[in-house]
Amino acid sequence: MILMQDIHAQEEAIQHEWLAMAEALGDAGEMVTDGLLFRGQISYIDGYWSREKGGEERQWAEADRRLLILTKDLNDEEGWDIRQETGRMHEVAFSYDRAIPFYKNLRMWSYLLLNATADSYPSFREARRMERVGPFYETAPIARVNCKKQVGGSSISDATLMRYLETYAEPLRRQINLYQANIILCAGCSGDRNRILDFVRSQCIPDLAPIADTGDWIYYSPSTAVMAVNSYHPSARVGYEDTYLNLANALMRGLAHIKRLC
Numbered sequence: 001m002i003l004m005q006d007i008h009a010q011e012e013a014i015q016h017e018w019l020a021m022a023e024a025l026g027d028a029g030e031m032v033t034d035g036l037l038f039r040g041q042i043s044y045i046d047g048y049w050s051r052e053k054g055g056e057e058r059q060w061a062e063a064d065r066r067l068l069i070l071t072k073d074l075n076d077e078e079g080w081d082i083r084q085e086t087g088r089m090h091e092v093a094f095s096y097d098r099a100i101p102f103y104k105n106l107r108m109w110s111y112l113l114l115n116a117t118a119d120s121y122p123s124f125r126e127a128r129r130m131e132r133v134g135p136f137y138e139t140a141p142i143a144r145v146n147c148k149k150q151v152g153g154s155s156i157s158d159a160t161l162m163r164y165l166e167t168y169a170e171p172l173r174r175q176i177n178l179y180q181a182n183i184i185l186c187a188g189c190s191g192d193r194n195r196i197l198d199f200v201r202s203q204c205i206p207d208l209a210p211i212a213d214t215g216d217w218i219y220y221s222p223s224t225a226v227m228a229v230n231s232y233h234p235s236a237r238v239g240y241e242d243t244y245l246n247l248a249n250a251l252m253r254g255l256a257h258i259k260r261l262c
Contacts, residue, residue, distance in 0.1 A: 007057050008083075010178055011035040018149055018171045025167070030151040032074045034082035036060060036143040036179065044092050050084040056141075060179070063141040065114050068181035069106065070145055070196045072161055072188050072233065073152035082146065086138055096134030105234040107133040108244055113183050113229065114140055118255040121248045124241050143179050147172060147188075147196055158190055165199050173203045184228045194230050201228075211254045217247060218254030222261065227254065 015033055022028040040054020060066055074082070087103035088094045099107075108127040114136075115122050127133055148156065148164040165172065176184075188196035197219070201208045208219045208228050219228040231247070232238055 007036050007060065007178065008053065011175065014171050014175050014178070015149075018168060021168060021171070022150070027150060030079040032079045032082060032146055032149045032151060034145050034149075035175070036083060037085065038083045039139065042086055042138070048090050049086045049088045049094070051086060060141050060143075065183055066141050066143075066179065066181045067110060067113055067183045067185065068143045068145065068176070068179050069110070069185045069187060070147060070176070070200070072156050072196070073146050073148035073150065073164075075102075075235075076151050079149075079151050082144055085144070087134065096130035099130060099134070100235075101240075102234045103137075104130065104240065105243070107137040108240070109185065109231070109234070109247065110140060110142060111136050112244065112248055112251065113185065116248065116251050116255065118252060118259045121252055124244050124248075127244060128240065143181065145172075145175055147199070158193070158195055161188070161195050165195060169199070169203060172199070176200065176204050182226050184226060185231055186228055187231045187233050189230055189232050197228060197230050211257045214250040214254045214257075215246070217250035220254065220258055225258075227258065 012033075019028060019031055022031065036056050038051045038053050039056040039059060040052035042049060042051045087099055087107060088096075089098045091098075107130065111127050111133040112121060148161065149168070150164075184200060186194055186197040186200060188194050201219075205221045205224055205226055205228070207223050208221045208226070210216055211218045211220055217230055219230065220226070221228075229247070229251075232243060236243075
């Protein structure tokens, strides 16, 4: 067990600092709150699914694997608290099968990262069953952080992302370090670069290095025992199966390498 106290209080202090910086720069518009996902009651209110706090801090402290998902920004017209997310479509008679690609991929990748071993991984057929991985995503120890807190659109240029990473480097670094996650999914690979992974390596975990024979998917820090994943964005127009299997095969090789080190 790791010792974690008042994660949400620390998140909110960082968010307050972030907002103050944005206001000083005239860039405070619609801002997003994010962090350790709530694990309390889920409810449907005023046409939206949301949820309450409920045991997530203790679950996080006791978990063997703690997954931090780093994404670029929120594709929405207004800011909201990502910690309430469920991934459900906003309809009272929802189905886990009815979900946007962003959440289908996050569900499958999270299921894989939190269940795979050096010897086996959940098959794509198993992970593709949204009625299995949907509830898993709603209950697993997951934190999700946007590197740019201002809402965005369907895409963001590398230049814009870099500007925000540089401007808000200090609060972002503090928020990433807050969680002491041992798996970090850097969901921002574009072309041959992943600016989010670059930030984590330069600002948070300098000895993160690629594991050979993983196709540049898996990175590991011997000093912290943190594994990072060089991932596509969850909305990338790449086939579900190809992405899943490529990640799964690289992950198994990465876990086998880490197992030999331990």
